[in-house]
Amino acid sequence: MTIETIRSSPLPAANGQAPVPLTETTTLTLAKAINAGLRRAMLDDPKVVLLGEDIGALGGVFRVTSDLLAEFGPNRVVDTPLAESAIIGTAVGLAYRGYRPVCEIQFDGFIFPGFDQIVSQVARFHYRTQGALRMPITIRVPFGGGIGAAEHHSESPEAYFTHTSGLRVVAVSNPQDAYSLIRQAIASDDPVLFFEPKRRYHVAGPVSPQLGESFERARVVAAGTDVTLLTYGALVSTATDAALAAADDGISVEVIDLRSLSPIDYATVEASIRKTGRLVVTHEASRSGGLGGEIIAEVTERCFDYLEAAPVRVTGFDIPYPTAKLEGHHLPDLDRMLDGVDRVLGRRR
Amino acid sequence: MTIETIRSSPLPAANGQAPVPLTETTTLTLAKAINAGLRRAMLDDPKVVLLGEDIGALGGVFRVTSDLLAEFGPNRVVDTPLAESAIIGTAVGLAYRGYRPVCEIQFDGFIFPGFDQIVSQVARFHYRTQGALRMPITIRVPFGGGIGAAEHHSESPEAYFTHTSGLRVVAVSNPQDAYSLIRQAIASDDPVLFFEPKRRYHVAGPVSPQLGESFERARVVAAGTDVTLLTYGALVSTATDAALAAADDGISVEVIDLRSLSPIDYATVEASIRKTGRLVVTHEASRSGGLGGEIIAEVTERCFDYLEAAPVRVTGFDIPYPTAKLEGHHLPDLDRMLDGVDRVLGRRR
Amino acid sequence: MNTVHTGGTPDVLLQLLSPAGVRLADADLDPWVAEMTGNDLAALYRDMVVVRRIDAEATALQRQGELGLWPPLLGQEAAQIGSGRALRADDFVFSSYRENAVAWCRGVAPTDILRVWRGTAQSGWDPLVHRMATPSIIIGAQTLHATGWAMGARFDGADSVAVAYFGDGATSEGDVNEALVFAASFQAPVVFFCQNNHWAISEPVGLQARAGIAGRAPGFGIPSLRIDGNDILAVMAATRLALNRARTGGGPTFIEAVTYRMGPHTTADDPTRYRPAAELEEWAKKDPILRLGRLLDSLGLLTPELEAETQAVADATAAELRAGCIGLPDPEPLTVLANVYATPHTGIDRQRAEYAAYLASFEPTGGKDS
Amino acid sequence: MNTVHTGGTPDVLLQLLSPAGVRLADADLDPWVAEMTGNDLAALYRDMVVVRRIDAEATALQRQGELGLWPPLLGQEAAQIGSGRALRADDFVFSSYRENAVAWCRGVAPTDILRVWRGTAQSGWDPLVHRMATPSIIIGAQTLHATGWAMGARFDGADSVAVAYFGDGATSEGDVNEALVFAASFQAPVVFFCQNNHWAISEPVGLQARAGIAGRAPGFGIPSLRIDGNDILAVMAATRLALNRARTGGGPTFIEAVTYRMGPHTTADDPTRYRPAAELEEWAKKDPILRLGRLLDSLGLLTPELEAETQAVADATAAELRAGCIGLPDPEPLTVLANVYATPHTGIDRQRAEYAAYLASFEPTGGKDS
Ligand SMILES: Cc1ncc(C[n+]2csc(CCOP(=O)(O)OP(=O)(O)O)c2C)c(N)n1
Ligand SMILES: Cc1ncc(C[n+]2csc(CCOP(=O)(O)OP(=O)(O)O)c2C)c(N)n1
Ligand SMILES: [Mg+2]
Ligand SMILES: [Mg+2]
Secondary structure, three states: OOOOOOOOOOOOOOOOOOOOOOOOOEEEEHHHHHHHHHHHHHHHOOOEEEEEOOOOOOOOOOOOOOOHHHHHOOOOEEEOOOOHHHHHHHHHHHHHOOOEEEEEOOOHHHOHHHHHHHHHHHOOHHHHOOOOOOOOOEEEEEEOOOOOOOOOOOOOOHHHHHOOOOOEEEEOOOHHHHHHHHHHHHHOOOOEEEEEEHHHOOOEEEEOOOOOOOOOOOEEEEOOOOEEEEEOOOHHHHHHHHHHHHHHOOOOEEEEEOOEEEOOOHHHHHHHHHHHOOEEEEEEEEOOOOHHHHHHHHHHHHHHHHOOOOOEEEEEOOOOOOOHHHHHHHOOOHHHHHHHHHHHOOOOO | OOOOOOOOOOOOOOOOOOOOOOOOOEEEEHHHHHHHHHHHHHHHOOOEEEEEOOOOOOOOOOOOOOOHHHHHOOOOEEEOOOOHHHHHHHHHHHHHOOOEEEEEOOOHHHOHHHHHHHHHHHOOHHHHOOOOOOOOOEEEEEEOOOOOOOOOOOOOOHHHHHOOOOOEEEEOOOHHHHHHHHHHHHHOOOOEEEEEEHHHOOOEEEEOOOOOOOOOOOEEEEOOOOEEEEEOOOHHHHHHHHHHHHHHOOOOEEEEEOOEEEOOOHHHHHHHHHHHOOEEEEEEEEOOOOHHHHHHHHHHHHHHHHOOOOOEEEEEOOOOOOOHHHHHHHOOOHHHHHHHHHHHOOOOO | OOOOEOOOOOOOOEOOEOOOOOEOOOOOOHHHHOOOOHHHHHHHHHHHHHHHHHHHHHHHHHHOOOOOOOOOOOOOHHHHHHHHOOOOOOOEEEOEOOOHHHHHHOOOOHHHHHHHHHOOOOOOOOHHHHOEOOOEOOOOHHHHHHHHHHHHHHHHOOOOOEEEEEEOHHHHOHHHHHHHHHHHHOOOOEEEEEEEOOEEOOEEHHHHOOOOOOOOHHHHOOOEEEEEOOOHHHHHHHHHHHHHHHHOOOOOEEEEEEOOOOOOOOOOOOHHHOOOHHHHHHHHOOOHHHHHHHHHHHOOOOOHHHHHHHHHHHHHHHHHHHHHHHHOOOOOHHHHHOOOOOOOOHHHHHHHHHHHHHHHOOHHHOOOOO | OOOOEOOOOOOOOEOOEOOOOOEOOOOOOHHHHOOOOHHHHHHHHHHHHHHHHHHHHHHHHHHOOOOOOOOOOOOOHHHHHHHHOOOOOOOEEEOEOOOHHHHHHOOOOHHHHHHHHHOOOOOOOOHHHHOEOOOEOOOOHHHHHHHHHHHHHHHHOOOOOEEEEEEOHHHHOHHHHHHHHHHHHOOOOEEEEEEEOOEEOOEEHHHHOOOOOOOOHHHHOOOEEEEEOOOHHHHHHHHHHHHHHHHOOOOOEEEEEEOOOOOOOOOOOOHHHOOOHHHHHHHHOOOHHHHHHHHHHHOOOOOHHHHHHHHHHHHHHHHHHHHHHHHOOOOOHHHHHOOOOOOOOHHHHHHHHHHHHHHHOOHHHOOOOO
16 A cells, blocks of 8 residues: 555646636546536536635645636635635525535535534525525535545545435546536535545546436446445445456446435336345445445345345444555455455355 | 423422432432432542533523532533534543543534534544543433424434444433433543433433443343334333334334444344344434434344344434424324334235 | 724723613714604604514413413514614525514514424525525524625625624624624625623623623624614614615624513523522613603603504504414424425435325324324 | 733734844843743754754655655744743643644654654654644644633643644634633633634635734633744743733633745645745745844854754754654554544444454465555
């Protein structure tokens, strides 16, 4: 394991020019794809405003908002004081006025000072007002580990939000989804927590300007018949590798990228499990109370008679996110996924 | 459904006299039992201090800290300014100095402004410092609904904390446990979220001065052979009623009061399920991401071959806590528990 | 403008009306109430009497079990009516739970104010219709909403103003302080209207703010005014002054209205456990309604007609309130699962269908008891 | 005492040493450095040179891939050494991530400071041994810890003081403001030491605090001082003054040390994207080490011996740091699951056993690659 640093690779400098809008399929990094999606949304709707720390001149610590200040000005790209509760709370006020705020939380671990405003305000206003008030707020959160960072920079807090009724939760895994789903999130009249896999920010892929299918739909990344391997975010790539490795061993693994973590596309999940009878769920977040348990409970309820073995979880441990030199043990990797596949097949332990 | 108000029944006025320490089994309300437990802990250890809003002269809005200010003075019973993050954050500083702070959060819904300090600080310092620093902090939270209250006064946020590694989470259901477990929580060198079922505050029961068995142990409230009904907090009483009603129908229900929500006493749970083969979990919190899913996933993994049917959840809906006139629909009641029992027995739907 | 404190702790308490009802001069505030007629004064008087009556009737309804809880505003009528009546229709109020008189000023029907406390709804009115947000129970949260709204008003080039109402206790919450930071940074057109009613449930204001409430804002770059909150003329003048600053690009202003919570925190509270009786007596002498009454009297305006008419409006409002309250329909069972999302959602849709089926299973015996 | 501002926005910047190294008089601050000898000054000089060298070496180690990240303190040496050296052993420091020179003052071995940034531990040292808390990465959180510790000191009747270090950006966080509220209410013996280094990553201080940082505290009832943070004598005097107030029951004090972050926010940052080059040049002229050097020189104390000795200490420390860093052992795999709780815990114990078994399953082939 080597220590990667955040932005250890040199980043393209801001060129000060407005990028051309995406009109045809182009190869973009995941970070640039979100940038393109934000830009498209801002061009389409003057009520879309960005709020966050360092998102202006710097373009965000991950450069996801690069060049947008220059193009849209300080009333649309708002560098805020250093206070997360206020970032979310003022977004609520802006939504009261008809805006569609997009908040950037600098790193996953810094969302908690804003937790009260998210859980007690953003998530509830539509219900509270019997539909009179909408909260079309998108909260962007770079999440997950594997970048060798210091504490609070590698977390996976998604389960706190999937347990919070009134929120939608999305996690993207590739540039195309990053582009399409950020646009859908912003267009949604419901609040959306939008999780971006920070260790995949600089991985490039083709991006078409299409909006694509609804962000509520899971995506079957690789079809298979023996085991269903369910995941989201950065681990989709690892899971796909695991499926290839398993194939060498004669095991056919179906990999599903959930994309929407709340609600979950159980139609797609169920169809897969009816076929395979075996489920492995993998995520970076801690096991207890993580999304894996919820999915397994629901799948057990829906597909009990189809299950040939107890579903298996391959997750981070029930520990605070560990120090960089230990994160390789905490994070599910290819070996641990294969171990999970073996276990659900009764081949091990 | 009638509206009960918070403290609709007259409360005993502060008598200004120090209560005699509990020396023999006495009948106390749940609120008074916690009061007696706090008092015992404060007498035993001068480093135990209470922090919270209105806990001094008023004795807390539920009078759980009644008379303690008069007995222990303002350096032990600290009425704080109105700021939950500071209540938790100053408790961390006190723990750094060797104190054992007991924080009162006035109502469940007001814990979120303190969430960051709980999740990012209290829960992590022991791990962060490789054991050098202990956080023997108890955070008392009156929780749950059924009291006809306004928003933010009836919530069940426990799953946010059971997903947070480094915390212990306890929920009590009766005066004896309230007394014994608050003492154990305060004596614990780990931080403990201590959930008090506010709608049971005024229900009385016998309390012996014993510490009792470890708060990590679940309690079999009623033995049974057909179905295991798992719960905690205020619903233990409803579940016990449901078991009685089921017995009339010839169904033998084993009721388990978890007491510790993190960690969970799976030894006791497993033993029950190996016997019954059928599990119903019930809690007031929303279903998705609630404790029920976690328990079902774990039980499925541990007892797959013993399960005769898919475990069933009887929980609050995936909604923000509703208005008082609708809470009767949201909260699991005897009928919905029996419906769950029927479902797990395949008698219905 | 001397009365706007840009630094230090203002210890002057601005007044335009003494407790005895004598009109006092203040060069900065006077212009803002200069054009008030006797009719205007009478209208304010009527407002205050009516909202006090609403308050008493709601308290009675709670005692009779018709409401779950009620947070009385007794004693704070001038602070709320004086400020509420200073607003323009296009301004937007973000309040706490106690601002029932402000809701009255915003045209909310009294019965609608009760919905929350009867438990039939979580928002008594449509916030966009009355341009008053659903009152915030989470202390201080609404000050950020007001600030965000005001930032939007500035982005839009509008001259509408957001007004955030909150209590003395709220000033301790992080959110309120963050709101001051943001409002100052973005020069947002927001008025922070703090009713210092001396208590946060059982905690005296001195526990929250050692240096005085109005002294806090200048350190954030926000000018503040400390006014006698039981003096409706001072309240109205100060609010108009602050609104005007905001409308004309002057940014945020902080107003501390020094008043007193003469009742319990809520109907569930027992202030005798913590509050000296003498303090209440002292403040009873500074009653805001008596005070305006005395001014009206000295002007010969407190006529039997005005008294009678005011009484009639109060009686009618109370009767309407009582009937409205008792007549409030219970929400339909399935609304418990409605409006969680603005757009269709597979998770909630399924739970709704399941619960509908469950309820239907009781149908033969007349539905689930609820 | 004129220099302690109890209200308003202090715009005076207190100094004892001009950028040219000329000793200036200040009646309030002078007594606190009156007894300093030439040796004392030389020691401070040495401290500053050494910590700057540590900083440079750590930056180099990061560039060479030996550290994941490094937050340089370049330019803030006087603020940190001047305050750190004013503390008593029994005081307790609660800092942010940039206070490496304060850790040096608390006796933390330089290599231990690097542990966090090399990723071998989340706390580089035992906080109870050095009486310096694990630095807080969550901005502002530590100010509440300091306040709580200080409340405890007051409850205990001790005369130890808590010192909270934080940046200009941190003043916007709710936690920092709540800390001011609590510290004022409980008259806690805590010193709030804010290094205003003009930037919070890419955001200039004006975005965070429109009225100036030191102007904030008086509104909370906390006196404040605004000092030249690149003037080590002013820093030391002000810190001693504040510590003394706290020790003698005077309660909290707020110090704004006006300084400048001459480097990037961290080694991952590129300040050319947002910071005017001229600003940096301007501040280079106010360099804290040059300044004390000039004073020493004018006193005839900047001898070749001192220079040589200082250089030798710096070289030795840098060499020790480099060797120590590279030699830091990787943590044992199973420590990933250690110390989550202080007492046995069935959940984590099971995961630990399972993971041990999993790792053991790789044994024949030499263990899991890690
Ligand atoms: C975040 C939060 N914490 C605690 C409470 C409980 N609570 C309700 S009202 C109140 C006191 C508020 O005092 P103040 O701000 O002075 O307003 P007032 O009630 O006097 O109008 C408290 C502590 C709450 N509603 N929200
Ligand atoms: C709660 C939280 N939000 C955001 C961050 C990301 N962050 C790290 S340092 C920093 C700027 C801090 O500025 P300042 O307080 O002035 O301290 P300085 O870095 O200048 O020493 C930010 C935004 C964080 N660590 N914690
Ligand atoms: Mg108050
Ligand atoms: Mg800074």
